[in-house]
Amino acid sequence: MQTNEGPAAGAGLPALDDLAPDLSCAFYRDMLTARLLDTEAIALQRQGVFPAYVSLRGQEAAQVGSAAALDRERDFVFPTYREMAVALTLGVDMVGYLASHRALWHGGLYDPMASRFGAVNAVVGGPVPHAVGWAMGERLAGRRGCAISYFGDGASSEGDVHEAMNLAGVFHVPVVFFCQNNQWALSVPNERQIAGGSVAARAAGYGMPGTAVDGNDAAAVYRATREALERARSGGGPTLIEAVTYRVEPHSTSDDTTRYRKAAEERAWRERDPITRLRAAMRAAGHAGDGFFERAEREARATAEQVRDGVSAAPEPAGEDLFGYVYREPTGELARQRRVWQEEVLP
């Protein structure tokens, strides 16, 4: 088992030798699109279109590399709230995804069932047992899909995550626990979050393999996730992956990192940028040249702008929607409250 390399993660060039150029090109396109869309989203918050936004900048390799290993037809993703690049890689409707940040609807306005990507969720840790339950269902049905649960270093301290991992170990179900350790749980660093220093090392206690990977190396993340999925699909049970990365932006647009960490640390991690590293590795391996990178940039920008415009122009929900989705059929009391609301509140 590898150990958490901490700040050493993110150095050197990703090794691409066993990857098809098509795959590294796909990583690059998705990572760059996510980066540009993330930048647009921050701008939308500055313009007052989004009340708040949570940037994933710096975590593109961890998200795209892992999502690229998934089988979109049969696997199912259980995200928290910072997995925009996972959603993008899986082809989730990004206007619907960002609708959550525009405060149009809590869980976003994409269809989680059709997208095979659960509703975004701010209660970190809570959705981790959902992934285990989905995997229990898949196993009982005799099918070979896998669930993957995304969570962070902060969530790794939550009791639900412990229960989920223990249940997954006991029931030996096809689930991948994918921890993006971005080193800061809002304002609290790893050393005050993770006793023992490694999330991956905890896997041993649950009887499952655990591995720490350089989360800023898309290829390494892809390989680790693919291996975990293959094991799960063939009946080998759960795996815990800890992708060591860094949140270079504040926790959210409402956060102020100067109160708890040094700018030099952020700068050092910006230099380990996963997109820059992938591009250099692709050039070195001969996977792509200027033509590809220029085209990728153009296409990514066009997609980001299209999504930006789409979410900015998305219609606001109707007030009646307040009453629509609490139960399958509205209760008598809700019908009454709706009537009163129509008379007293509706303009």
Added chain:
Amino acid sequence: MTETTMAQALNRALRDALAADPDVLVYGEDVGPLGGVFRVTDGLAAEFGAERCFDSPLAEAGIVGTAVGMAMHGGRPVVEMQFDSFAYPAFEQLVSHVAKMRNRTQGAVELPMVVRIPYGGGIGGVEHHSDSSEAYYAHTPGLRVVTPGNPADGYSMLREAIDCPDPVVFLEPKRRYWDRADLELPVRTESMDRAVVRSSGTDVTLIAYGPMVATALETAEAAREEGIDVEVVDLRSLSPFDDATVAESVRRTGRAVVVHEAPMFGGYGAEVAARVTEQCFHYLEAPVLRVGGLDIPYPPPKLEEYYLPSVDRILDAMDRLQWEADWFPEAPPRPRADAVPLPCNDSAGASAGGSDRSRSEVSAWAPSRP
């Protein structure tokens, strides 16, 4: 007809649901070979196999959390929390995930799941085995909260809960697990959303649910001997609340007492009293009263008889329903209305409530305040 306990009726409901629908599965702590600490899952693992009925580790948040994922996968999980207080670790799952999933996904994700929770006291349980936790769940939009009061409802309501497309918190009154009824199963009772009048009466409505329905019915018997004709309404569904049945009854009787085991402060009875007052104000002869547990942590078994609402306490509450104007302890004894005509007893005041006692009559007999 066969004598059937509520535990047996619940067991049969689970068995029939497992047989009827391959998506149904049952899990929780000790529900497998042991059959659950109350034997509600007795024999299910043997009959349906370890894939349909199985033990989980001690992990209530994990049990409810995995049920969410299983329901998203197409299953209809029925999970057991072993005791009321043991369900609290799962509270976050119930409130933040189970209750909100439909809403936060605009109906794209449905969670047809049932969380069974044995609740309430009266069985001599050690600490953390006797809480009445219904108000926490009933306060949460998105959850249905139901509680049967007799074996027939135990069967029918559990079948209905398992078939329901919404998540249901199914509260089982553990002191009534061994109550018996002559019953042929399967049985279909009224829809689980509806309250039911268990005993008709004209003087006062006793509103109860779960473990207190039987106590309310006993009280009605005792009150009848004292000349008070008591109507007993069994709520069955705590959320949604059946306003129509309750209001219809209270408008007829003009008086209401809500009974539950839980502490009174902020309890479910407060919601019932508020709704009854809002909907029946002009029909009420007296304030809606509550009889509940004390506002203390559930006591040790040696003291629980002092804590739990009893027939006597409910009768005492009914005595305070302003049958006479002497409910002020310091008031002079007043003659009965039928013995001495009262000068201020005007018929206009009586017409709203259908009674010969009016509010002005009451105030005429109230002592002057210092």
